[in-house]
Amino acid sequence: MKKYNFNAGPSILPREVIEQTAAACLDFDNSGLSLMEISHRAKNFQPVVDEAEALMKELLDIPEGYKVLFLGGGASLEFCMIPFNFLEKKAAYLNTGVWATKAMKEAKLFGEVVEVASSKDKNFTYIPKDFVIPTDADYFHITSNNTIYGTEIRKDIDSPIPLIADMSSDILSRPVDVSKYAMIYGGAQKNLSMAGVTFVIVKEDALGKVSRQIPTMLDYRTHVKKGSMFNTPPVVPIYSALMNLRYIKAHGGVEAMDKLAQERAKIVYGEIDRNKLFVGTAEEDARSLMNITFVLKPEYQELQDEFMAFATSKGMVGVKGHRDVGGFRASCYNAMSIEGCEALAACMKEFEAQH
């Protein structure tokens, strides 16, 4: 039976990206050696990093003055590196969920943290509006897509102070006006690559503004200077990122990814809204195109396990919701096919007919 991977992360990648990475693990660049056993400083590996950076710049239309880095440590290490590198006195954060809260927790170790607004009062089911960004803070941090709650900020915010965004789970799913950001970052394992690499897009002249000493490895300037090669970078995940970037380019770039995301979301949200058993958890104007969260209506709650088993029997993988939200979550990243979303909608419809 065909399986549809709706996992939230690590998550679906195009089959050809996986096959190309697997092939390079057996024989990299006709060298007779595996990608896993070559030096990151090998002559034929540098072009991999260079092309990955160039494609990130091309696909996201990144202006001059920005550097793309591929680092280790995940988005979670960035939560600490950001205040280390940018927070002198005070930072502003928009609290839209668990990841935003974790980012704030780290920043508090470095200075004052202002929670500009929070949607915690309604379990993060909406994106706060009409908040005021304090102009005396060093930066404003947002989480553009809230992977757990299925909410997304799809419009680039105008910020009077440097804007920093965690785009772990919606990078490359839509065009972004990078010039509005001082930094964009994320773990690769949602929409860019396999787990193990972190992408950072940083405006070079936004760095070097804090007075504290920064350990070499945690200083973005180290990695800017060394082109992500200060120490051994995650070679295989960078390679699979490159394969995926090539794939995205060949399939029409981020505009095409955005169009597909809208089509997929229309199918899945359309079925949630139509189906008598289910209801979406996020407020409509905050709905994420990447992570679609829904629950059974109160009167059908007892069908929870039954629907999970039914969906699994139909080839749906990973539709269980995060424990903080419950219910179900269909993560529809770039590589999820329209066919997969139609299969999920058909499965929900069939389940409805049985009840």
Ligand SMILES: *Cc1c(COP(=O)(O)O)cnc(C)c1O
């Ligand atoms: C998954 C995720 C993270 C955590 O990423 P790691 O690479 O595991 O540290 C952070 N932020 C968001 C929005 C995520 O979806």
